[in-house]
Amino acid sequence: MAVIELYEVSSDFDVLRFTSHQFDVLYKGLNWQSHVIERGGSIEQSDDPLRSDAAFEVAAGSPLANLALNPPLSTAPKVSILRSEDGGKTFFTVFAGRLMAGVWNDGFVAVELEAVHTELQVTGLKETVTPQCRFALGSRKCGVAEKPKAVTVKAVDGLVVTLTTALPMSYAFGKLRHNEGLHFIDRQVNAxxxxxxxxxxxxxxxxxxVFRGCDRSLECCHQRFxxxxxxxxxxxxxxxxxxxGDPIDR
Incomplete structure (x- = not known):
C-alpha cells in the first residue's frame, strides 16, 4: 500500500492543507492539495506525536515556502502531519507542533519545526514587551476585521506589481494573494x-x-485602522x- 502524508498549517485565519502524494487527497470532507514535499525519514520514531522531532523541504515559491520564509512575528504557525500506510483508509498523527523558520536550499525551502513538547519546555515570558505592537493584524487581540480587496494586475516588472485600480497608501507590509499563493508586500510605491x-x-x-499591512507602530494603528x-x-x-544606564534588551 502507498504511504500518504497530509500536512496542515494554520496561521491566524488561514489554514493550508497539502499532501506529498502525487494526487490531491480528500479526507474528512476536506481537500488536501498535492504538493512537492521532501521529508525522507526525519520524523523520529515515537508513540507520542507531541514529542516527535520533524523537518521537511517544500518547493520554493509555494504558499508554504513563503510562509516559512516570512512567519508571523506574534504567533508561530501550527503544524500537524498525518500519515497513512494503508493507501488513505486510516490516518494517524505523527507530528504536532509549530513552524519556526525556513531556509533556502537549492530550489527548495527547508522548513524547521518544533514539537509541542519542546515548545512547552521553553522558560521565560510568554510574550516579549516591545515598543511595537506584538499582535498580528486581524488576530483576536488586534481586533481589526480586515476586508481584502479584489484588483486586477496590469503588469509585473521584477518585484513591482502594477494594478489597474488605484489603492489608498495603506498596503505596505500587507499581502497579495494569487490563486493559492500568498506574497508579502515590502512597500507601496504609489497608488x-x-x-x-x-x-x-x-x-x-x-x-x-490584496490585504492592507501594518508596520506595528502606534501611528499606523491609529491612522490606518x-x-x-x-x-x-x-x-x-x-x-x-x-x-x-545600560541599554535595555527588548
Missing amino acids: TQLKLLHPASIPAGTKVT NNAVNFGGSVNLPKKNPYV
Missing part, C-alpha cells in the same frame, strides 16, 4: 504599484486579492536602564 518581497509570476490581466485602543506595544518603554 497603483506594489513592491513584493520576493518575485512572483503573475500574468497581466489576472485578478488578485483607528485601533489605538488595542495597540499591543509599549511606546514609552525606556531605551536605557534607569539604574545603571
